[in-house]
Amino acid sequence: MRAQYSTKPREQVSAILKREQRYLSAAEIHGLLRKSRQNVSLSTVYRTLDLLAGKGEASARVDAGGETTYVVCDQTHHHHAVCRKCGKVQDVSCEAIESVASALRTHHGFKLADHEMQFFGTCGACK
Amino acid sequence: MRAQYSTKPREQVSAILKREQRYLSAAEIHGLLRKSRQNVSLSTVYRTLDLLAGKGEASARVDAGGETTYVVCDQTHHHHAVCRKCGKVQDVSCEAIESVASALRTHHGFKLADHEMQFFGTCGACK
DNA sequence: AATGATTCTGCGAATGATTCGCAAATTAAG
């Protein structure tokens, strides 16, 4: 099994993600690291992001330009509310799904197994 | 403004999408067309898909492997229920969102502007 | 059904994000 060493580059990438709390691409993270004189190779950024996503510590989203972006978030099932002004991402618990599941079953004969949701709008700080 | 000619290649791509009713990548559509001796270039498939998505006649989704895939669907606001067995996509109307919107407002101070949802499970035919 | 203006198509080349291979550097453990 892979990934057991705890290394400086990985901590640096994680630190950026924890600090920013918004969706970042590998290139953006790499850029932010360079700005603060932390030289981590782009390959390592990619590898670390895959690791975090694999462990469920980060979640991925493909942005409009086709780049994959990541945020850190907790590992319980939840959804994200993304602020269109500052980009901040808040975790949102998932309650409404039960009614949706039964509607799918009765109206469409569809047995719901999984779902994805994303919310976009303006966060409290930006209003 | 672009895109006003009605052409054979475009109709061929649209026909495949209408027939299949599931998410298809440009490469898959290109492959299906070749199988039935309809030679449309991959570039044209890409261009046609962009057009359809631009007009709202198709909607796009990036699959697990990073490929962009498309389904035809109507233009009113709705969501998709994707069958994990056969891949068929059904349109699902969106009702539950109002309660989610007010929960976001009260609990998170978040003003909801837009949202995305995708449902995965087993469709009636596959059960 | 021929003309001309505009819009498509197909091809191959270019792009851009992501992945891979491998030698050198780091890490964990004895």
Added chain:
DNA sequence: CTTAATTTGCGAATCATTCGCAGAATCATT
């Protein structure tokens, strides 16, 4: 401090998607 295992960084390779451009198709008019 040695050793064995994992990671890093670099450049090269990959893969989906986009571009540029010459020739072909479409549409509106005669």
